[in-house]
Amino acid sequence: MPPLSFDGIHVACLSCLCGDNVNGKSALFDAITWALWGKSQTRNDDDLVHLGQSEMEIELEFFSSEQRYRVIRKHTKKPSKTRAGQTILELQIANNGALRPISGNSLLQTQQKIIEILNLDYETFKNSVFLRQGHADEFSIKRPGEHKEILANILGLSHYDELERRAKDIANDRKIEAGMLENAINEIELQLATKPKHEDEIRKIQNEINQLEAGRKSANVCLTHTSNESYHTCLFASKNRRQIRKAKEILCEHKAI
Known part of the structure; x- marks a missing residue:
């Protein structure tokens, strides 16, 4: 199918997409969420494949921090009941007008890169930006711990957790370095303490x-x-x-x- 452009459409308008049933509203959001996070409203990825087809592919270009990216996610239906379907995920970044791959070594690594670029995972997205049809109360019915986690992600508190972790790592490194320096100083002091003895031995040998x-x-x-x-x-x-x-x-x- 031809590409669908969202140029000129504000995110808020896209988030409040309205229309009659079976007009493709859910399919549009499924395409976006599946491309970015591999998540949709279907039971499994095979259900996303068009009837009579064995595979599907979605390309999604987006901007984050004024940098253009492209995500390509492909899925092939399982050939039999005993064999699972296969999904391929590619991530590209625009550089001087050309796109170059920055995918990880595995699908999970590439997925994590996308989450870090967006600074948003699927759970946070669907409980803050996107309210699925028939799931308006999804956030309210979650447990208090899940409320805290989602709100922390929305407010970007995880960034401060990361800063705290880095600060602790740096503090631990400095503590180790300080211990090593202290040991070195103690060793030097021991050597200095034996200096007179060594000087006497040197004088005897010189005599x-x-x-x-x-x-x-x-x-x-x-x-x-x-x-x-x-x-x-x-x-x-x-x-x-x-x-x-x-x-x-x-x-x-x-x-x-």
Whole structure:
């Protein structure tokens, strides 16, 4: 069927849609609520499919906070009594004149994104914006706890609950960070407390190093002195060997005479 445009129609007028029975008022709202929340006045999604058809599809474009979105919800009737029907949900956002997908990884995730964009779930919608035919007393017959939840959603009190939750999360994070910093400070203080002991150990080790260095220098001096003495001894021995060899030569000459 051709697209139906609501341009120029105020939301209040749409919410007070009037007309004779079987003119399609409920079908129009069913199309909107089913596209946005997967909810309608039928018992199940299969009942929304036109008689004789096996599948249906609704595309709904809307604006939220001056941003344009498109929702596409498709449903295929169950092929048999033992197999369930299948529903596909897509969410798109307008960007520079083009639509790009922003669907979640599952139908439930995509549905939650739509609720967050609208800041409105189906229960709040049907008890505040939309009064279904024959269900004008739906809000009044709910339990007090449900009254509180619906009114909180209408007034946006859940936003403050979210802020409170975030504040608690931040406070817990800061508490953990403070505990970690305190532990680090305690560790540093323990290390500082043992600093004098470590300084004494360092001084002792330095003294031992100085003593070893002095011993090494003394050993080097002795080694140098010993080396000099050995050198002179070697020279003296060499000179003696030459003199002995010369004396032996003279002795041999005399014996020959």
